[in-house]
Amino acid sequence: MTALDIDAVKAFVTIVDHRSFTRAAEVLGTTQGAISVKLKRLEERLGLKLIERTPRLVRLSAQGAVFLDSARDLLAAHDRAIAGLSSVRRRFSLGIATHVAGPEIPTLLARLNAHDPALTIEVRLDNSRNLLDAFDRGDIDAAIIRREDDRRDGQVLAPEHFGWFATPTFVYREGEPLRLAALSPSCGVRDIATRALDAAGIAWTEVFLGGGSSVVADAVAAGLATAVFSCRLAPAGTMEVTERFGLPPLPSSEIVLLSTLSDAKSRQALRTLATAFREHRPPSV
Structure with missing residues (x-):
């Protein structure tokens, strides 16, 4: 045999x-x-x-x-x-940045569950800065975030490109403050946007602040404001308006995976997650 x-x-x-x-x-x-x-x-x-x-x-x-x-x-x-040899379920907590999480996330988690049904994953959604703080405190075991500042640790999953988005009917007149929607005062993407506007000498005013990514997306989709989005996650019905309104170009970043997990099974699960993220991530527009 x-x-x-x-x-x-x-x-x-x-x-x-x-x-x-x-x-x-x-x-x-x-x-x-x-x-x-x-x-x-x-x-x-x-x-x-x-x-x-x-x-x-x-x-x-x-x-x-x-x-x-x-x-x-x-x-x-x-x-x-x-x-059957072990009745103990393993678990780890995973943070995913709200401006990174897209429609592919359920597919990624399903792939991870199929890879290791005995693994329980606790998912936390927040902005990159808060998740990075939680990771450094040991509150979460792993995080998929936008790279923050000059920090170089973590496994690079993909580049991330940003743009200014608004509806085709959104009106912005030169000399008037740009109506801006942002996630929260602690959001790194908001900092990128406001620093770029200040450097270009463009006045701005926040008409929506906080309330989550869905509220910001709704405000932009309703034509009430413009906002910075990842080019792959811009709300339906919006368009990139950088050139149209003479807005400053925005620097690209990277999506990285941070982890403190060291056991072989958890590391294997993270490799599965990283591979699935790359395969299912929609291309940038």
Whole structure:
């Protein structure tokens, strides 16, 4: 009887799920070379060619397609057996900045739950500055935030670009204070906006302050104000108005993942989260 290496089977299924040796290596926390070696050994053990690989394409062979369902069943049975050895659920608290969280977040959390059903995640939504303070105090275990100031720690997940957004009917006359909506006085994005306006000598007045990102988005969508948004998260029906109103360009930033988690399973869960974020994050406009 042929005995199969669970890690090799997991490598095969992960390659199939991500259609990439590189992404499979990221998810499994290993190297592309190690993934290739595991797949080769599995194929040799089975005497089958499971994956067809070209410089531009990774896909299942006909024999791989037949084996795939059995491979998933084997991994599921293995995971159930391991989970049955422990009745203790693990948990960690994750902070996600409100101006980072987009429609992809439920998908990310679902992916994380599928990766490790025994892991309970407590999610906290707040602005980046408050989450960074909470992370430094040890109140949360991990945070996905916009990079703050000159702080260089953390894993970079993606660049973040900002713009001035308003409705096509929003009226701004030169010489009048720009009507501005912002999340809160402690919001770093608000600081970026007001510093840029001050440096350009543009008068401004806040007509909406606080109330959460949905209130700010509603104010802008109603044509009552303009606001700075991530270019990927601007409210529907709005447009980028930097050139139209002669507003100052805004510096880009980075979205980073901070974590104090050190155990192997939690680190693996974070790698899964980071990979899923990159895959599901909508492109900037």
